[in-house]
Amino acid sequence: MSQCCGYFPCPSCEKIYRSDGSRRRHLKYQCGKQKPPLTGFNVTEDKVYECDECKKSYKHFSSMRRHKLYECGKVPNIQCPILNCVYKAKINDRMIQHVRMVHKMDI
Structure with a gap:
């Protein structure tokens, strides 16, 4: 964990993160190491959470999770x-x- 001026640079590429957790998530999933876990939703390019089953989209993850638990297909x-x-x-x-x-x- 090398911190530079309050920021956390990725050792593999030139991306810089404000938190070490974000940098670690980047290293694990985006720098070609692993696929992200399956969660039952997609994040579209507009950073909107989309239900895999009915394609409804939500601005917040919690709204999409509520939809999956209580609304989708019910x-x-x-x-x-x-x-x-x-x-x-x-x-x-x-x-x-x-x-x-x-x-x-x-x-």
Whole structure:
């Protein structure tokens, strides 16, 4: 680990990193040593996380992970609590959003 002026240069190429962890990840995966681990998503050129199954894209990894766990390929099973409303959601946050926006009520 050779640090230069608060930066961490790659010994194999001319790239410079602000943290040693980023430099180590670069050495492990980008300097031709290993393929990155399979995670169930792709990072597109625009640095957007894309679901492998349905191709929906998300700006943040946590949003894509939530999608994979609770939404992708799942059937909506949370029924709207308002009488005679047929809306169903896959996650509780979407149901709360629906009730607030459509029915103009707070839950």
